[in-house]
Amino acid sequence: MKLYTFKLAPSPRRVRIFLAEKGIEVPMEEVNLREREQLCQEYKQINDRCDVPFLVLDDGTGIGEVEAICRYFEETHPEPPVMGRDAREKALVSMWNHRFEQEGFFAIAEALRNANPRFEDRALIGPRDYKQIPELAERGKLRAERFFDDLDRQLTGREYVCGDAFTMADITAMVCVDFAKVIELQPGQRHANLLRWRAEVSARPSAAA
């Protein structure tokens, strides 16, 4: 088994934190996105989607997408549960995880990749080139600001995103908030609940993974 990752990218960090929370050690290999190693022929033959994280099982099966990789480990190592303890909580974790990906991660990625010259012709993750759309960068930044507001509201009166248990929804939200630094966006004084929660989840040993 091998997990392809990149230390500086937000999506593989979600998986590393998840594994740290569960106490699972997996052999890892760095794919240097800064050097565009994900687009090299060698990596393309491992993962034709040209992204990280990517997990290769011992039987050769390749698993991409953060939630899918986490799902694999949640099933093979159920304790401690990080994707919910019962049907209701599992559904809530899935819901918030999905929303934070759309409203947080993709919004920030849109703002970054459609404006920064480093991503010229690389406006979307994946094997195919797409040119930047400046209007999309603006929209992404606006949406990312709203993601902070929505996250703060959800954390009002709640210890964690889904209630009293730390879950994958917290991991996704924390990584998105940290990721927003790349577009020079950070929570402000009006996000008191978010800041309280962020200090707590960032202090967990897993956050350094």
Next chain:
Amino acid sequence: MKLYTFKLAPSPRRVRIFLAEKGIEVPMEEVNLREREQLCQEYKQINDRCDVPFLVLDDGTGIGEVEAICRYFEETHPEPPVMGRDAREKALVSMWNHRFEQEGFFAIAEALRNANPRFEDRALIGPRDYKQIPELAERGKLRAERFFDDLDRQLTGREYVCGDAFTMADITAMVCVDFAKVIELQPGQRHANLLRWRAEVSARPSAAA
């Protein structure tokens, strides 16, 4: 328990097909998106994300997002499994479901909502208005064409998306292919595997749900 849905929209159709496959009956209420009922104050108080599908449990918990709603029912009614039978298959279902949402559903939605006058100022689903970005409509159409090519390739030598079992990944893919009619895009002769699979999955009784 109540499921808010809309007969003509693709996302709630995914949930209805999923429920039909599992033989689960849930009370449903139509939210007429054509009449913008999802933006009315009454529905906003039920679901502040202003989208369908949306499930309200007997304890009042609201569950949004297709995969989250399906997750709830997969946990409460495990048989027959539609989200995978073992850890590996569960991960593959999650992976393909996620990819088809990004590369299929969102691509088609981008192409539709950024070009059709009916969606002026409604380029994104949700409570907030966003104006159309014509370049995004073009990019969406291009990505949707590539989704057909990728889906056809994945179905080469496989009965269903993830192998020998019909899963939620097939539901998402089938609904996306049907949804593409709104941008006048349909699979062609070069998509022989897709067309063979589509004829089979569309003939399942659940497809009419």
